[in-house]
Amino acid sequence: MKDLWQVLTRQRDYRLVLSAGLVSLTGDWILRTGLAFHVYVLTGSTLASGGLLLASFLPPVLLGSLAGVFVDRWDRRRTMIVTNLLHAIVLLPLLLVHDESAIWLIYLVILGQSCLQQFFRPAEQSLVPSLVESRQLLTANALNSQTSDIARLIGAAVGGMLAATGGIALLALVDAATYVVAMALLLGVRHRPERLKVERAGGVRPAVLKMKAEWVEGIRICLSGPAMRLVFVFGVVTGVGEGVMSTLFAPFVSAELGGDGTAYGLITSSQAVGGIIGGLVAAALGSRFRAAMMWGVGAVAFGLIDLAIFLYPLFWDGLWPAFAGMILVGLPGAFLVAGAMTVIQRLTDDASRGRVFGALFAAEGLAVLVGISAAGVLGDVVGIIPVLVVQGLGFFVGGIVILSRLRILAPERDVVELAA
Incomplete structure (x- = not known):
């Protein structure tokens, strides 16, 4: 608890970045929830609703890796400020x-926001290590993961309310206001990390070739060395599982649990409750555990709880085990995210961290698309439960592998700090 208190009270710049992230993420959930409702109301088409997912998933695959090159070249605080403004x-x-004829504008806005997010996320994850002490990094990442759950709880509820009362215009204005507030918070950050000077290449062609070389270097770092390869493979495997989950969980609740739309919404949102609790626990324990250990244990427990959720309908009728399981899975989920993010930050240096995160996010985005496509086909052919079980097994086996390779995942300074 001491590190948690110190990070929140003494690290002013980190506190501002954390608050900015919470505000803007809440706005994102408000917009996401409200637009999902309105697109279906305007069109009456599930295909049109699916277009929102496509518009948000394509930029990470097509732009994510390249965006990391620019993040490593630019001041990260300024990058976050400008992207909030945009x-x-x-x-x-x-x-x-106002009607179905302008639906293309919604897709265009979601596409534009997703493109901007490819610059913001690597910049944020690359900036955090410079705002806190090294021994506090795991605590900071745990708090970061918690903000997404808090934003999800608040934003989804507010988004549904605004969608029912104010329409798309009100959703847009509220979300825009959250970005302005987030930008104001980031303007208050005083820390200016020393950035490596980027050698300017004369002419367009040399500049393009240099950017290509930096982009390739980021991908090479992700695939070089056993530690980074393990990080990369884990992200791809679990990304496919997340795509499967996002596609089949609603049919699972309906067909296997007998729940309605209200039950689905409540079961889905209940994970955020566990995530908030888990984020606090992970933050409080951050200085006592190795990041790789927290990652591995979190992944194993996450996989086991998911498997229990997916398999219990074979032996038991009722919805309450699903509610309980989704709350419980939030705890290891917070451990997993905080531990994995800390490991990646410690395995990379500041000069290349943006490219590494960009490449990892791009690979995970592509894996999610693969999972969505595969689940749509296999869910009908093989069955909903067998395909979902693969998702749980991916996290469980991945966690076992992480725990078996702790020595290569923990840099020397991580072990020294824990022993101090």
């Missing part, structure tokens, strides 16, 4: 959407 501007076309 986010607010990009939302303005939603004010012109």
Whole structure:
């Protein structure tokens, strides 16, 4: 608890970044929830609703890796400020959407926001290690993971309310306001990390070739050495599982559990409750455990609880085990995210961290798309439960592998700090 208290009270710049992330993520959930409702109301088409997912998933695959090159070249604080400003501007076309004929504007806005996010996420994850002491990094990452769950709980509820009362225009204005607030918080960050000077290449062609070389270097780092290869493979395997989960969990609740839309929404959101608790626990224990250990244990427990959720309908009728399981899975989920993020940050140096995160996010985005496509086909052919079981096994086996390779995943300074 001491490190948790110190990070929140003494690390002013980190506190501002954390608050900015919470505000903007809440706005994202408000918009995401409200638009999902309105697109279906305007079109009456599930295919049109699926287009929102496609518009948000394509940029990580197509742009994520390249965006990391720019993140390593630019000041990361300034990158986050500018992307927040652009986010607010990009939302303005939603004010012109009044009927189905303007639905393309919604897709364009979601596409633009997702493109901007490919610059913001690597910049944020690369900036955090410079805002806290090294021994506090795991605690900081645990708090970061918790903000997404808090934002999900608040934003989803507010988004549903605004969608029912104010329409798309109100959703856009509220989300834009959250980005402006987040930008103001980031402007208060005083820390200016020393950035490596980027050698300017004369002419367009040499500049393009240099950027290509830096982009390839980021991918090479992700695939070089047993530690980074393990990180990369884990992200791809679990990314496929997340795609499967996002596609088949609603049919699972309906067909296997007998739940309705309300039950699905409540079961899904209940994971955020566990995530908030888990984030606090992980933050409090951050200085006592190796990051790789927390990652591995979190992945194993996450997989086991998911397997229990998916398999219990074969032996037991009722919805309450699903509610309990989704709350419980939030705890190891927080451990998994905080531990994995800390390991990646410690395995990379500041000069290349943006490219590494960009490449990892791109690979995970592609894996999610593969999982979504595969689940859509295999769910009908093999069955919902067998395909979902593969998702749980991916996390469980991945966690076992992580725990078996702790020595290669923990840099020397991680072990020294824990022993101190």
